[in-house]
Amino acid sequence: MWAFINKLRSPKWFYAISARLQPWFWAAALILIVIGSVWGLAFAPADYQQGNSFRIIYVHVPAAFLAQSIFVSMAIAGVVFMVWKIKIADMAAAMMAPLGAAMTFIALFSGAVWGVPTWGTWWMWDARLTSMLILLFLYLGVIALRGAFTSRDSASRAASVLAMVGVINIPIIKYSVDWWYTLHQPASFTITGRAAMPLEMWAPLLIMVLGFYCFFIALTLMRTRSEILRRESNKRWVRDLAGGER
Amino acid sequence: MAFESFNEFIAMGGHAPYVWAAWGVTGGLLVAVVLHARAERRLLLRNLQRRVRREERLVANQGEMAGISHQTGGNRHDT
Amino acid sequence: MTGTEGSVSKEVPVVFHGEPGGGLAVAFWATLKRDLVLLLRRRSEVMNPLVFFAIVITLFPIGISPDPQLLTAIAPGLLWVAALLAALLSLDSLFRADYDDGSLEQLLLTPQPLAVLALAKVAVHWLLTGLPLALMAPLLGVMLALPAGSYGVLAVSLALGSASLSLIGAIGAALTVGLSRGGVLLSLLVLPLYIPVLIFGAGAVQAAIFGDGVMAHLAILGALLALALILAPLAIAASLRISING
Numbered sequence: 001m002w003a004f005i006n007k008l009r010s011p012k013w014f015y016a017i018s019a020r021l022q023p024w025f026w027a028a029a030l031i032l033i034v035i036g037s038v039w040g041l042a043f044a045p046a047d048y049q050q051g052n053s054f055r056i057i058y059v060h061v062p063a064a065f066l067a068q069s070i071f072v073s074m075a076i077a078g079v080v081f082m083v084w085k086i087k088i089a090d091m092a093a094a095m096m097a098p099l100g101a102a103m104t105f106i107a108l109f110s111g112a113v114w115g116v117p118t119w120g121t122w123w124m125w126d127a128r129l130t131s132m133l134i135l136l137f138l139y140l141g142v143i144a145l146r147g148a149f150t151s152r153d154s155a156s157r158a159a160s161v162l163a164m165v166g167v168i169n170i171p172i173i174k175y176s177v178d179w180w181y182t183l184h185q186p187a188s189f190t191i192t193g194r195a196a197m198p199l200e201m202w203a204p205l206l207i208m209v210l211g212f213y214c215f216f217i218a219l220t221l222m223r224t225r226s227e228i229l230r231r232e233s234n235k236r237w238v239r240d241l242a243g244g245e246r
Numbered sequence: 247m248a249f250e251s252f253n254e255f256i257a258m259g260g261h262a263p264y265v266w267a268a269w270g271v272t273g274g275l276l277v278a279v280v281l282h283a284r285a286e287r288r289l290l291l292r293n294l295q296r297r298v299r300r301e302e303r304l305v306a307n308q309g310e311m312a313g314i315s316h317q318t319g320g321n322r323h324d325t
Numbered sequence: 326m327t328g329t330e331g332s333v334s335k336e337v338p339v340v341f342h343g344e345p346g347g348g349l350a351v352a353f354w355a356t357l358k359r360d361l362v363l364l365l366r367r368r369s370e371v372m373n374p375l376v377f378f379a380i381v382i383t384l385f386p387i388g389i390s391p392d393p394q395l396l397t398a399i400a401p402g403l404l405w406v407a408a409l410l411a412a413l414l415s416l417d418s419l420f421r422a423d424y425d426d427g428s429l430e431q432l433l434l435t436p437q438p439l440a441v442l443a444l445a446k447v448a449v450h451w452l453l454t455g456l457p458l459a460l461m462a463p464l465l466g467v468m469l470a471l472p473a474g475s476y477g478v479l480a481v482s483l484a485l486g487s488a489s490l491s492l493i494g495a496i497g498a499a500l501t502v503g504l505s506r507g508g509v510l511l512s513l514l515v516l517p518l519y520i521p522v523l524i525f526g527a528g529a530v531q532a533a534i535f536g537d538g539v540m541a542h543l544a545i546l547g548a549l550l551a552l553a554l555i556l557a558p559l560a561i562a563a564s565l566r567i568s569i570n571g
Contacts, residue, residue, distance in 0.1 A: 053261035059272040110268035137517040157567045158500050169518050176521035229290045242294035
């Protein structure tokens with residue numbers, strides 16, 4: 001554990017190891033997303049209530065999962081950065097935030113589109129959609145705060161603190177919004193909240209979720225490598241690298 | 247297979263605009279994110295190379311200058 | 326060598342002998358008193374949020390409709406949102422003056438834990454913003470045709486809730502105090518985190534109107550306050566350190 005943490009201190013080590021890991025995650029993401037898409041779009045049976053519009057679930061749920069997971073990852077990276085002063089963690093956190101916001105946007109957009117055939121309206125103050133909207137605001141706050149500082153170290157630490165505060169608040173927000181929703185709209189039809197889903201329906205969903213996670217890891221590795229080039233451009237080994245990767 | 251024909255697949259049982267809009271935006275965004283990451287990496291590498299080359303040239307120029315001044319100095323000593 | 330060290334350690338209590346025992350409590354009360362006196366001298370700054378609250382509440386009947394039935398229905402949410410925005414308005418100045426004249430830096434250098442001193446500052450903010458807003462809200466409730474019997478709950482829920490709002494908001498204020506254009510950013514950071522308090526605060530008033538039990542809501546508001554009371558001072562202290570050192 002300590003050996004690993006100490007290795008993480010070295011951007012050079014991370015740059016090398018991520019170069020080896022990255023292709024595997026890209027390949028896994030591509031394969032899983034292609035299989036999941038074909039299965040979910042063409043082979044999974046139509047829902048008996050919603051017909052084919054339920055196929056939106058295969059993008060909505062993975063994006064929503066990822067949106068929440070990325071915020072948690074960002075907060076964990078923030079803790080790692082604040083406790084052990086590991087710069088890689090902060091670089092990864094900085095690169096995760098825009099993807100998290102994009103995933104939140106996808107979840108919101110697909111949810112809104114799904115709402116048209118299901119509820120007959122683009123927007124409903126559904127508990128899940130409302131929580132997602134608040135999550136989007138939290139992401140935008142973290143991104144804006146990081147951008148507002150001129151000193152990179154302050155920006156990193158401020159964004160880490162805000163991510164930690166946010167991650168403590170996310171469950172509270174989620175439960176209070178759920179409670180608020182049941183109070184104002186009792187026993188309403190939610191789009192994803194049903195218990196029994198046949199295997200042919202949830203198997204592609206699981207594959208899509210895994211594919212999205214692999215995509216997230218691959219992209220974060222790739223962009224963290226770019227961020228290393230940006231921040232460590234004065235280091236000797238980065239210079240040598242520029243000569244090598246012509 | 248949940249659909250009889252390709253046209254039926256496209257029609258999505260009348261839900262085509264919704265299903266394809268959601269999938270299209272998701273796919274488009276994922277592709278855009280990857281393209282952006284690739285462009286970012288290329289740009290960074292190019293800038294880094296340019297900088298390294300510029301500094302190499304600078305060092306070389308300085309070396310040349312030093313060499314010239316040394317030569318002239320030497321010449322002066324000769325005469 | 327050891328002799329000089331001994332003499333130094335013997336001298337230290339002599340130096341601090343002038344200070345009464347229980348340095349932490351003394352520091353807490355001293356900070357509290359100082360901030361109270363300072364703010365009470367600038368009375369307009371204390372009055373502004375209250376005036377803002379009253380004006381916003383006046384705008385809604387003008388903008389929507391003077392129909393008492395409609396106003397009754399929206400009054401709890403309206404009063405809570407307006408009070409929340411009024412409290413937010415005054416947050417930016419929470420650390421601003423101390424940051425500008427350098428006394429915040431002195432606060433950081435004191436041997437007492439910064440979290441406790443920050444808590445004193447937040448307490449002053451609540452005493453001069455949250456509490457007056459809570460006391461004023463019933464008056465504005467009359468203007469919005471709030472049914473009788475919910476006035477007490479409105480004031481209590483606002484008093485409890487605004488304490489949480491001050492604590493959470495102070496995190497944002499501490500993060501943005503070093504930034505020249507922190508005002509708008511502050512609301513972007515803080516407002517999403519306010520949502521649980523808003524839900525249960527407005528919920529309490531609504532429950533009082535419908536004649537339901539309000540204790541559950543108030544208990545949850547109290548729980549949120551307890552959680553904020555434990556965690557927020559630490560986050561505020563960390564944020565102040567970032568803003569000062571960065």
